[in-house]
Amino acid sequence: MPITIATTYISIYKLIPEYLITKKYLKFSVYTLYTFIISTYLIIVSIFLGLIFLSRFQYQEMPPISRNIFFVMLAVYSVVIIVSAFKLLKLNLKHTEETKRLENKILETQLKLKEQELNYLKMQIHPHFLFNTLNTLYGFALKKADETPEMILKLSNLLDYLLYQADKPFVLLSEEINHINDYLSLENMRFNNRLNVTFNYENCLENTSISPMLLIPFIENSFKHGYLKNGILDIVISLSSTKELICFSIENTNSKNKKSNNGIGLINIKKRLELLYKNQYKLDIIDNNSIFKVNLNLKIE
Numbered sequence: 001m002p003i004t005i006a007t008t009y010i011s012i013y014k015l016i017p018e019y020l021i022t023k024k025y026l027k028f029s030v031y032t033l034y035t036f037i038i039s040t041y042l043i044i045v046s047i048f049l050g051l052i053f054l055s056r057f058q059y060q061e062m063p064p065i066s067r068n069i070f071f072v073m074l075a076v077y078s079v080v081i082i083v084s085a086f087k088l089l090k091l092n093l094k095h096t097e098e099t100k101r102l103e104n105k106i107l108e109t110q111l112k113l114k115e116q117e118l119n120y121l122k123m124q125i126h127p128h129f130l131f132n133t134l135n136t137l138y139g140f141a142l143k144k145a146d147e148t149p150e151m152i153l154k155l156s157n158l159l160d161y162l163l164y165q166a167d168k169p170f171v172l173l174s175e176e177i178n179h180i181n182d183y184l185s186l187e188n189m190r191f192n193n194r195l196n197v198t199f200n201y202e203n204c205l206e207n208t209s210i211s212p213m214l215l216i217p218f219i220e221n222s223f224k225h226g227y228l229k230n231g232i233l234d235i236v237i238s239l240s241s242t243k244e245l246i247c248f249s250i251e252n253t254n255s256k257n258k259k260s261n262n263g264i265g266l267i268n269i270k271k272r273l274e275l276l277y278k279n280q281y282k283l284d285i286i287d288n289n290s291i292f293k294v295n296l297n298l299k300i301e
Contacts, residue, residue: 004076007039011080012087136190147189154182170209177201187223196232201239208241211276217269218250218294227255246298254292
């Protein structure tokens with residue numbers, strides 16, 4: 001029994017944790033061999049001590065089990081192997097739990113990084129949009145135009161959307177449509193008679209959700225880079241949805257000397273689409289001498 005206990009403890013507290021688990025296979029093999037030789041020697045000594053002290057050198061008086069040295073060794077090493085197997089199983093379960101915990105921690109970190117990147121991309125939109133709107137409002141105020149109060153009201157609605165809705169992961173598509181309508185109203189006031197914009201939205205289901213501020217950069221890009229032909233900027237916007245798909249397109253007049261797809265807005269929106277709708281969207285951009293057009297299809301779950 002003492003030899004069995006000693007051999008088992010050496011196996012589960014020394015050989016397995018320090019050499020086998022750490023993949024020091026050569027040392028594990030050498031020290032296991034040493035342990036086997038020493039324990040075998042001690043088993044043989046214990047049998048002879050039993051013969052001397054308990055049986056008075058009378059082999060026939062020894063217990064039948066103790067007479068067979070191979071049976072004794074088999075019994076001892078069976079206990080060692082079984083206990084070592086349980087030790088390995090325990091270490092394996094502990095390693096699995098630790099791996100799972102680390103994987104969860106990595107996933108949490110990735111989600112936080114993704115959220116921070118999305119917030120950063122949204123922050124890029126807000127100053128640019130607010131600067132343009134406040135600049136327009138300033139011009140109306142200087143002229144003391146009658147439209148100034150209405151513009152302030154539209155701007156307050158947009159600020160409410162930016163401050164309280166844009167931080168949500170998703171909003172209703174109807175809220176995004178209202179936001180676009182307010183934005184177009186402001187731009188109509190700014191362009192006055194130099195703008196011809198059409199916004200068609202149909203079959204937009206009430207319970208359809210979309211990431212906030214996802215479509216407005218395309219519209220901002222059209223106003224910023226659109227080309228006035230005969231003193232008028234033409235923009236056509238269409239939006240529709242089904243239970244599985246949101247279809248958005250925007251088209252504006254363009255000039256061969258003016259490229260529309262180099263602004264921060266489109267770069268921003270491509271990154272956001274990759275983060276939010278990876279492998280669930282299709283974005284086509286057509287940029288030629290006469291028109292600039294964007295087609296976006298989003299798969300929704």
